Amino acid sequence: MREAGRLTSGTKTGGRRHPRRTQAERRAESEREILLAAVILFGRQGYTSTTLEQIGKKAGYSSALVSLRFGSKEGIAEAIVARLQTRAGSDVFEADDATAGLASLNRIFNGYSELLRNAEQWMRALFMLMTDSLGPLNGKIDVFRAGNENFAAAIERAVRESQEAGEIRTDLDPAETAFEVLAAIRGATLLWLLDPKKVDVVDAIQRLRVSTEERLTSR
Numbered sequence: 001m002r003e004a005g006r007l008t009s010g011t012k013t014g015g016r017r018h019p020r021r022t023q024a025e026r027r028a029e030s031e032r033e034i035l036l037a038a039v040i041l042f043g044r045q046g047y048t049s050t051t052l053e054q055i056g057k058k059a060g061y062s063s064a065l066v067s068l069r070f071g072s073k074e075g076i077a078e079a080i081v082a083r084l085q086t087r088a089g090s091d092v093f094e095a096d097d098a099t100a101g102l103a104s105l106n107r108i109f110n111g112y113s114e115l116l117r118n119a120e121q122w123m124r125a126l127f128m129l130m131t132d133s134l135g136p137l138n139g140k141i142d143v144f145r146a147g148n149e150n151f152a153a154a155i156e157r158a159v160r161e162s163q164e165a166g167e168i169r170t171d172l173d174p175a176e177t178a179f180e181v182l183a184a185i186r187g188a189t190l191l192w193l194l195d196p197k198k199v200d201v202v203d204a205i206q207r208l209r210v211s212t213e214e215r216l217t218s219r
Contacts, residue, residue: 043124047132093154101165104158109209168216
């Protein structure tokens with residue numbers, strides 16, 4: 001039995017019956033496909049120009065099911081941001097007991113690079129939604145502010161640890177350094193979004209990692 005509200009028909013494979021999926025499995029699948037469709041559309045045309053009908057059509061479901069799953073277009077945007085923040089938390093922001101100091105700072109750069117490499121469409125959608133938080137999504141601007149604050153806090157923590165370990169200069173203010181690094185990372189990502197054919201964002205982030213380490217360790 002296929003998900004209610006599915007617009008496309010199923011295919012048969014040699015007459016074999018596939019194991020019947022549970023309702024929870026069907027629900028999870030429809031949510032994944034709806035979110036992916038929204039990610040693609042938000043990344044291409046922004047929040048305002050995207051409709052629930054477009055999202056449903058691209059995902060292969062009715063707009064009624066899209067509304068049932070997420071309530072509204074805003075609800076879909078919230079879910080996208082939440083999923084990315086959860087992944088960024090584990091890959092970039094959260095402290096790792098296995099690394100400390102300068103290694104933690106490198107882990108942040110590398111984790112962010114991996115997000116850009118493996119979740120390019122999601123990152124593009126995130127930045128489009130972040131921009132829209134200055135307009136039609138203004139009610140969610142605090143969510144994006146909190147994301148930047150978490151990012152800056154992770155960088156600041158790594159800088160402080162590196163100073164305490166004697167790995168980098170101690171004359172630098174950790175909070176100011178974190179702001180500068182975050183601004184550079186976000187700026188490089190924005191330049192990539194504007195001109196993806198010209199900007200190799202993963203390479204840019206790695207070069208930024210090297211130049212940042214050189215600046216922090218120079219005496």
